[in-house]
Amino acid sequence: MHNHAKRETIIQLVQFMKESSHTVILTGAGMSTESGVPDFRSKSGWWKNIDPRSVATVEALEENYDLFHEFYSMRIHALAKCLPHKGHHLLANWQKQGLIHTIATQNVDNFHQMAGASNVQTLHGSIRSFRCHHCGAPSKENTFLLKEPCTNCGGNIRPEVVLFGEPLPEKTWQNVLQHIHKADLVIVIGTSLEVYPVNQLPEMTNGHTVLLNLEEVEGKYEFDLMIKGKAKDVLERVDELLKIV
Numbered sequence: 447m448h449n450h451a452k453r454e455t456i457i458q459l460v461q462f463m464k465e466s467s468h469t470v471i472l473t474g475a476g477m478s479t480e481s482g483v484p485d486f487r488s489k490s491g492w493w494k495n496i497d498p499r500s501v502a503t504v505e506a507l508e509e510n511y512d513l514f515h516e517f518y519s520m521r522i523h524a525l526a527k528c529l530p531h532k533g534h535h536l537l538a539n540w541q542k543q544g545l546i547h548t549i550a551t552q553n554v555d556n557f558h559q560m561a562g563a564s565n566v567q568t569l570h571g572s573i574r575s576f577r578c579h580h581c582g583a584p585s586k587e588n589t590f591l592l593k594e595p596c597t598n599c600g601g602n603i604r605p606e607v608v609l610f611g612e613p614l615p616e617k618t619w620q621n622v623l624q625h626i627h628k629a630d631l632v633i634v635i636g637t638s639l640e641v642y643p644v645n646q647l648p649e650m651t652n653g654h655t656v657l658l659n660l661e662e663v664e665g666k667y668e669f670d671l672m673i674k675g676k677a678k679d680v681l682e683r684v685d686e687l688l689k690i691v
């Protein structure tokens with residue numbers, strides 16, 4: 447069947463999980479596509495024929511606020527109709543059971559937290575909180591959507607996401623590094639691994655590495671195990687096996 451991950455690879459992942467005493471999950475946009483949120487690099491349906499990556503920049507925020515605002519408003523409205531899927535819930539359950547330990551994500555949708563995961567490391571921030579780009583004062587989604595200026599300084603409001611041209615939140619990055627260093631197993635889910643520095647993380651562990659992705663990723667990444675398939679589908683199959691193996 448097309449896109450149906452091989453059973454042996456899923457059995458191997460379950461084995462790795464059972465043997466590991468510290469497992470880190472690293473997710474990207476492919477984790478959320480089955481919730482109805484489009485990813486960034488798949489070919490279809492780019493907004494207004496604009497590559498979303500060219501709008502998620504400091505340059506767009508500072509020099510083309512109208513476009514920046516329109517893009518993020520569209521994403522916020524689209525997200526309002528979406529919810530975490532079974533895969534997010536399974537990860538949160540496994541964390542509660544102690545089967546996995548840290549969830550680090552490039553996603554800004556908060557789905558892992560909404561599904562009940564704790565201590566989620568949001569490497570690219572969150573689209574659900576807001577601040578003034580000028581003075582940093584906290585703001586609100588509605589203020590942003592209404593395109594109102596900061597009540598403190600009159601500056602432009604922005605979501606608390608990491609834009610191209612900005613550093614990752616230092617504490618979060620250091621935290622994830624620590625977990626990666628002590629991990630016995632790192633499971634990477636739904637990311638093209640095209641964005642630095644997160645794409646460096648899988649190679650920094652001494653533990654086993656697994657990539658679960660719909661398609662092969664470009665570049666010289668070496669994983670102990672590659673599972674080609676859909677995140678939700680594969681995680682559901684892992685859950686079934688965890689119960690019987």
Ligand code: OAD
Nearest residue numbers: 474475476479485486487552636637638659660661676677
């Ligand atoms: P990408 O869109 O680059 O990659 C998503 C990957 O997930 C692709 O390789 C898809 O094949 C795969 N995929 C899609 N649906 C899937 C599914 N159901 N199951 C498994 N895999 C699936 O997204 P990211 O790698 O997350 O940053 O992108 C990284 C960063 O670039 C984002 O955080 C964002 C973006 O620009 C910023 O905005 C700063």
